[in-house]
Amino acid sequence: MLFLNTGRINQLTSMSVFLMVTMLATAYVVVEPVYAQFDFNAFLGNPIPDEEIDGIIGSEWDDAGNHPDITIQPQATAEIWTKHDETYLYIAMQFTADSSNPWVAFQFDLPSHMSSGADGALFGHDRLGPNEYRDISFGGLGSISADAIQDGVGAISVGDSNLIAVELKKPLSSGDSAEDDIDWTVGNTYTLVIRWDSNGGGSSGGGSSHLSGSVGHRTVFINTNEIPEFSALTLFVALTTVAILVIALKRRTDLHVSKKR
Numbered sequence: 436m437l438f439l440n441t442g443r444i445n446q447l448t449s450m451s452v453f454l455m456v457t458m459l460a461t462a463y464v465v466v467e468p469v470y471a472q473f474d475f476n477a478f479l480g481n482p483i484p485d486e487e488i489d490g491i492i493g494s495e496w497d498d499a500g501n502h503p504d505i506t507i508q509p510q511a512t513a514e515i516w517t518k519h520d521e522t523y524l525y526i527a528m529q530f531t532a533d534s535s536n537p538w539v540a541f542q543f544d545l546p547s548h549m550s551s552g553a554d555g556a557l558f559g560h561d562r563l564g565p566n567e568y569r570d571i572s573f574g575g576l577g578s579i580s581a582d583a584i585q586d587g588v589g590a591i592s593v594g595d596s597n598l599i600a601v602e603l604k605k606p607l608s609s610g611d612s613a614e615d616d617i618d619w620t621v622g623n624t625y626t627l628v629i630r631w632d633s634n635g636g637g638s639s640g641g642g643s644s645h646l647s648g649s650v651g652h653r654t655v656f657i658n659t660n661e662i663p664e665f666s667a668l669t670l671f672v673a674l675t676t677v678a679i680l681v682i683a684l685k686r687r688t689d690l691h692v693s694k695k696r
Contacts, residue, residue, distance in 0.1 A: 472624075472656075473624050473654040473655065473656040474502070474505075474627075474653040474654050474655065475500060475502055475515060475517045475627065475653060475654070475655040475656070476500035476502075476517065476655075476656050476658055477499075477500060477517040477518050477519045477524060477525075477526075477655055477656060477657050477658055478498065478499060478500050478517075478518050478519075478658045478660065478661055478662040479518070479519060479520070479521065479621075479658060479659065479660060479661050480498035480499055480518035480519070480520060480525070480661065480662070481495070481498055481520065482520040482522070482523065483495045483520075483523075483525055483604060485588045485604065488588045488589060488590050488602045488603070488604045489590050489592075489602070490590035490591055490592030490600050490601065490602060491592065491600065491602075492516065492527050492529055492600050492602065496516040496518070496525075496527055498518060498661065498662055499516040499517055499518035499525065499527070499662070500516065500517045500518060500658075500662065501514070501515075501516055502514065502515045502516070502517070505653075506651070507528075507530060507629045507630075507631065507651070508629070508630055508631075508645070508647075508648035508649060508651045509630070509631070509632075509643045509644055509645060509646075509647045509648035510643055510648065511530040511531065511532065511631070511643075512530065513528050513529060513530035513629075514528070514529050514530070515527070515528045516528075517655055518662075519607060519619075519621070519657055519658075521607070521621065522606065522607060523587075523604050523605060523606055523607060524603075524604075524605045524606075524607055524619055524657070525602075525603065525604055525605075526541065526556075526601075526602075526603045526605075526627075526655075527600070527601065527602045527603070528599075528600070528601050528629070529598065529599065529600045529601075530598075530599055530631075531596060531597055531598055531599070532593075532597045532599050532631065532633055532641060532643070533597065533633055533640075533641035533642060533643055534597060534633035534634075534638065534639065534640035534641030534643075535593050535597050535640060536559070536561070536593075536633070536638055536639045536640045536641075537559060537597075537599060537631050537632060537633040537638045537640075537641060537643070538557065538558060538559045538560040538561070538631065538632055538637050538638045539557075539558040539559060539591060539599065539601050539629075539630075539631045540555060540556065540557050540558070540571075540579075540629070540630050540631065540645070541555055541556040541557075541603065541627060541628070541629060542554075542555045542573060542626075542627070542628035542629075542630070543555060543556075543617055543625060543626070543627060543628075544617045544625055544626055545573075545626060545628075546626045546628065546652040548576065548628065548630070549573045549574075549575060549576045549577070549578070549579070550573055550575075551573060551574055551575040551578075552572070552573070552574075552615050553572070553573040553615065554571075554572065554573075554615045554616050554617050555570075555571045555572065555573055555579070556568065556569070556570060556571065556587070556589055556603050556605065557569045557571045557579065557581075558589060558590075558591035558601045559591045559638070560637040560638070561637045561638065561639070562637050563579070563581050563637070564581070566591060567589075567590075567591075568587075568588065568589025568590060568591065568603070569581045569582075569585070569589075570582045570584075570585045570586050570587055570605075570616075572615040573615075582611065582616070584609075584611050586605065586606050586609040586611055586616055587603065587604055587605040587606055587609075588603075588604045589601065589602060589603045589604070589605075590602050599631075607619040607620075607621075607657075619657055620657065621657045621658075621659055622657060622658075622659055623656075623657055624654050624655065624656045624657075625654065625655055625657070626652050626653070626654060627652065627653045627654065627655045628651070628652045628653070629651075629653065630645040631643065631645065632644060632645040
């Protein structure tokens with residue numbers, strides 16, 4: 436039987452601790468700053484074909500930044516995915532509404548609610564496009580219009596228990612500056628306002644008004660990097676596994692030393 440002396444045990448233990456500290460430091464550098472200064476991280480990811488922008492959020496979003504438990508106005512908690520492929524920005528969102536006929540709107544770049552001159556995306560508005568996506572511009576409070584040139588692709592779906600899913604594929608640079616479309620630059624951060632409505636004015640069946648609640652604007656960062664391979668959960672599992680192995684090794688070698696004595 437092989438016996439390890441105390442010096443060898445300490446050496447192995449020290450090496451294991453060093454490995455854990457190195458992994459933690461690396462993860463801090465790679466993972467922690469990702470969410471430090473903005474709300475949504477649009478990582479560099481794979482393109483999504485137009486036909487897969489269908490209101491069904493699937494594996495095509497696996498390489499996107501995932502953001503659960505996001506409060507959206509006027510009332511709901513959503514899960515949001517964001518990424519880009521250097522040509523298009525992709526945003527997906529899922530939440531439960533109080534109606535099967537709401538509309539959902541994204542407002543880009545300007546922080547005030549329905550800011551005049553803001554670029555936007557609208558889903559499921561009864562007047563502008565029932566159950567469809569529209570590339571829009573905001574003209575001030577109470578004023579929206581569909582752009583003459585419809586840039587991008589979008590979809591909305593209503594599932595069981597009014598589970599709403601929206602998907603958007605929007606050009607980073609459409610060249611359509613006449614209709615307030617903004618040019619998204621990789622490496623920059625932009626404002627994103629999310630609102631929905633179910634009690635009239637393009638929607639029906641619920642009691643949620645886009646005019647209630649705070650504006651609650653968010654920020655989205657167009658990241659130059661792909662999503663890190665080590666998520667926080669993966670890091671936790673890895674460190675826990677290493678710690679268990681260190682403890683098991685020390686106990687086993689302590690037992691061997693005790694028997695030798």
